Amino acid sequence: MMGLKVSCFVFFLLLQAVNGDVSYSFQEEMKRGSLIGNIAKDLNLDSSKLFARNARVDAAGNRKRYCDISLSTGDLIVADRIDREGLCGEKLSCVIKRDLVLENPLELHPFSLHIHDINDNSPQFKEELINIEIRESAVRGARFVIEEAHDADVGQNSVQQYSLKKNDNFILAVNGNTIELVLDKELDREKQQNINLLLTALDGGSPQRSGTVVIHVTVLDANDNVPVFSQAVYKASLPENSPLDTVVVTVSATDADEGVNGEVTYEFGHVSEDVKKVFSIDRKNGKIKVKGAIDFETVATYDLRIKAKDGLGLSSYTKVTVDVTDVNDNIPVIYVKSLANPIPENVSPGTEVSIINVQDADSDNNQQVRCSIQQGAPFKLVPSIKNYYSLVTTGQLDRELVSDYNITITATDEGSPPLSSSKTVQLSVADINDNPPVFEEQSYSAYVAENNKPGSTLSSVTARDPDWRQNGTVIYSLLAGEVNGAPVSSYLSVNGDTGVIHAVRSFDYEQLRSFKVHVMVRDNGSPPLSSNVTVSVFISDVNDNSPQILYPAPEGNSFMTELVPKAAHAGSLVSKVIAVDADSGQNAWLSYHIVKSTDPGLFTIGVHSGEIRTQRDISESDSMKQNLIVAVKDNGQPSLSATCSMYLLISDNLAEVPELKDISYDEKNSKLTSYLIIALVSVSTFFLTFIIIILGVRFCRRRKPRLLFDGAVAIPSAYLLLITQTLTEQELYAALTIMTPT
Ligand SMILES: *[C@@H]1O[C@H](CO)[C@@H](O)[C@H](O)[C@H]1NC(C)=O
Ligand SMILES: *[C@@H]1O[C@H](CO)[C@@H](O)[C@H](O)[C@H]1NC(C)=O
Numbered sequence: 001m002m003g004l005k006v007s008c009f010v011f012f013l014l015l016q017a018v019n020g021d022v023s024y025s026f027q028e029e030m031k032r033g034s035l036i037g038n039i040a041k042d043l044n045l046d047s048s049k050l051f052a053r054n055a056r057v058d059a060a061g062n063r064k065r066y067c068d069i070s071l072s073t074g075d076l077i078v079a080d081r082i083d084r085e086g087l088c089g090e091k092l093s094c095v096i097k098r099d100l101v102l103e104n105p106l107e108l109h110p111f112s113l114h115i116h117d118i119n120d121n122s123p124q125f126k127e128e129l130i131n132i133e134i135r136e137s138a139v140r141g142a143r144f145v146i147e148e149a150h151d152a153d154v155g156q157n158s159v160q161q162y163s164l165k166k167n168d169n170f171i172l173a174v175n176g177n178t179i180e181l182v183l184d185k186e187l188d189r190e191k192q193q194n195i196n197l198l199l200t201a202l203d204g205g206s207p208q209r210s211g212t213v214v215i216h217v218t219v220l221d222a223n224d225n226v227p228v229f230s231q232a233v234y235k236a237s238l239p240e241n242s243p244l245d246t247v248v249v250t251v252s253a254t255d256a257d258e259g260v261n262g263e264v265t266y267e268f269g270h271v272s273e274d275v276k277k278v279f280s281i282d283r284k285n286g287k288i289k290v291k292g293a294i295d296f297e298t299v300a301t302y303d304l305r306i307k308a309k310d311g312l313g314l315s316s317y318t319k320v321t322v323d324v325t326d327v328n329d330n331i332p333v334i335y336v337k338s339l340a341n342p343i344p345e346n347v348s349p350g351t352e353v354s355i356i357n358v359q360d361a362d363s364d365n366n367q368q369v370r371c372s373i374q375q376g377a378p379f380k381l382v383p384s385i386k387n388y389y390s391l392v393t394t395g396q397l398d399r400e401l402v403s404d405y406n407i408t409i410t411a412t413d414e415g416s417p418p419l420s421s422s423k424t425v426q427l428s429v430a431d432i433n434d435n436p437p438v439f440e441e442q443s444y445s446a447y448v449a450e451n452n453k454p455g456s457t458l459s460s461v462t463a464r465d466p467d468w469r470q471n472g473t474v475i476y477s478l479l480a481g482e483v484n485g486a487p488v489s490s491y492l493s494v495n496g497d498t499g500v501i502h503a504v505r506s507f508d509y510e511q512l513r514s515f516k517v518h519v520m521v522r523d524n525g526s527p528p529l530s531s532n533v534t535v536s537v538f539i540s541d542v543n544d545n546s547p548q549i550l551y552p553a554p555e556g557n558s559f560m561t562e563l564v565p566k567a568a569h570a571g572s573l574v575s576k577v578i579a580v581d582a583d584s585g586q587n588a589w590l591s592y593h594i595v596k597s598t599d600p601g602l603f604t605i606g607v608h609s610g611e612i613r614t615q616r617d618i619s620e621s622d623s624m625k626q627n628l629i630v631a632v633k634d635n636g637q638p639s640l641s642a643t644c645s646m647y648l649l650i651s652d653n654l655a656e657v658p659e660l661k662d663i664s665y666d667e668k669n670s671k672l673t674s675y676l677i678i679a680l681v682s683v684s685t686f687f688l689t690f691i692i693i694i695l696g697v698r699f700c701r702r703r704k705p706r707l708l709f710d711g712a713v714a715i716p717s718a719y720l721l722l723i724t725q726t727l728t729e730q731e732l733y734a735a736l737t738i739m740t741p742t
């Protein structure tokens with residue numbers, strides 16, 4: 001087992017045992033043939049006879065002899081390799097017992113061989129590499145037993161000491177056979193996961209031998225590292241309304257530990273329920289995603305606390321700040337804060353009608369709102385403080401032109417794209433009584449035939465007032481005034497509601513041909529507005545008067561006689577019938593006709609002039625007395641007529657017919673004079689009585705002086721009226737005829 005060269009340094013130790021046994025001591029591993037001792041000499045044997053006596057070394061059984069005897073010299077020599085370790089192992093003394101056998105006679109000499117150790121073995125560890133695993137969490141002073149090294153040699157030659165190559169973490173503690181690694185400085189797997197230590201075992205031989213072993217220390221992980229986020233604070237910007245599953249930010253944390261200790265999972269730290277409704281976090285990859293509705297207007301910033309946890313529950317935290325950015329997703333809203341409705345039409349330009357407020361929930365530009373109203377209406381928006389606007393009038397309003405306004409206010413923000421909304425403000429204009437009623441015509445004329453029935457309709461007036469309700473309600477009335485000294489109300493009346501004008505009395509064209517009245521219209525406003533119009537009433541003639549013959553005097557009342565000279569030639573004017581007609585126009589257009597005559601061929605009458613002329617020369621044979629009956633007709637429909645008789649006397653001297661002259665003049669004059677006297681006396685009496693009555697009435701009822709005639713001014717007409725009523729028509733005309741020439 002070993003090829004160890006042993007020098008000739010041989011110890012002979014001849015031990016004379018008590019029992020007389022011979023023994024030799026020598027080192028192991030001597031070369032074959034090396035001399036152990038001279039056993040023949042030591043046993044007092046005759047070496048010359050050794051051969052003869054067949055001397056030999058004998059081992060019990062089949063065991064190796066290890067040595068032989070030299071038959072010539074009697075030397076005991078090494079016959080085999082002698083390895084102490086092989087023979088005796090760890091026993092300190094190693095003795096081999098053998099016998100020397102001789103024959104003739106048989107002799108048996110036991111002897112023993114003491115084998116000494118030499119340092120021929122190195123210390124040796126059981127394995128070349130020792131693997132140990134130490135958890136990094138092991139504390140300083142922790143001990144780890146290492147199996148000791150072995151050295152087959154014994155005694156000093158066996159393992160005497162150990163040494164550990166210098167390293168950072170471990171020192172060596174040796175106590176007898178117990179070898180321990182002592183942790184001097186704590187391990188950190190994250191710094192150094194594997195450590196190789198070199199342990200050397202040394203024996204005490206000379207030369208010294210050693211053996212080494214590599215101790216491979218695997219540092220096992222302990223969960224001694226918390227996950228570490230890559231950033232202390234994460235910032236993210238997220239547009240509102242981002243779709244679901246949008247990745248907001250990815251947080252990441254690393255854990256220096258390994259395996260389960262380094263497996264990082266993510267979750268929310270302490271966050272509100274609201275945040276959990278909006279965001280989700282992926283446990284594995286740390287992606288934070290949108291899970292719910294993001295509304296800038298509700299929450300503009302989210303602070304999320306994120307927890308990273310490793311497998312065994314060490315955790316750390318980070319903060320994610322999510323700034324939600326505004327998107328123009330809110331339309332501007334228009335609020336009508338106040339509204340004066342209705343507004344009176346007479347407000348001055350610049351009057352504030354309404355206050356508008358616009359709000360936009362977005363921010364920045366998306367919140368900037370411009371307001372406008374449509375053109376055309378007399379209003380404008382005046383920006384006021386902040387988002388307030390005043391709606392003011394820009395001009396005069398006129399309810400009668402535009403009574404309602406729908407003002408559409410449009411608000412547009414400055415987002416991109418811009419959003420807008422509009423609102424319509426309904427505004428009505430309240431009436432002010434600013435329009436007087438106006439008659440449709442500048443003036444009115446009414447035409448009525450005389451002798452009308454009282455109450456008959458003459459005409460109607462119409463006025464318009466564009467104002468509203470009572471401000472536009474028209475009421476007609478007659479303006480006080482006089483016609484021929486009598487109040488107009490005794491002539492006409494007007495229907496207050498309809499404007500229809502009625503006659504109050506029957507008119508007489510011969511007395512009153514036309515008159516004017518003023519009709520007033522007023523509205524019902526307060527104060528009322530009014531205007532007036534002139535209504536001219538024209539009374540038209542009706543043929544109600546017969547022609548009145550003035551000359552010759554009517555039949556029965558006179559004996560008018562015309563003298564016709566006997567020498568009158570044809571065409572000579574003889575006389576003239578004079579007639580008048582109180583009517584007018586056609587009704588007064590008279591025509592004259594001879595309806596009967598004594599000698600029809602002798603006289604003609606001018607149809608329109610009433611002149612009676614001879615038609616031929618008078619001849620002696622013509623009768624002296626000629627009678628004509630003349631009819632006077634007017635041109636009315638139907639026409640009226642009157643007749644008279646004309647007495648013509650063909651004579652050159654009136655004296656020829658005295659009886660006619662006397663009778664006619666006397667009778668006529670006296671009769672007329674007496675009529676006139678009676679009439680004047682009675683009228684004067686009446687007149688005086690009348691004055692007295694009027695004065696009395698005035699005195700007693702001062703408050704209503706105008707109920708009756710208007711004093712003195714009215715008298716002359718009344719007087720005339722009275723006269724006409726007292727006298728018959730014929731008498732009146734007769735009187736007029738007489739009075740006129742004087
Ligand atoms: C205003 O709007 C109302 C309702 O929409 C409508 O009835 C009315 O006719 C409008 N007025 C004007 C002046 O446009
Ligand atoms: C009529 O006009 C007056 C002001 O002149 C006003 O106060 C009143 O309200 C108006 N009446 C109506 C019914 O509009």
Ligand SMILES: *[C@@H]1O[C@H](CO)[C@@H](O)[C@H](O)[C@H]1NC(C)=O
Nearest residue numbers: 479480518520530531532533
């Ligand atoms: C009638 O109208 C005229 C002008 O149109 C005015 O001057 C006059 O005062 C009015 N009369 C009355 C009584 O209102």
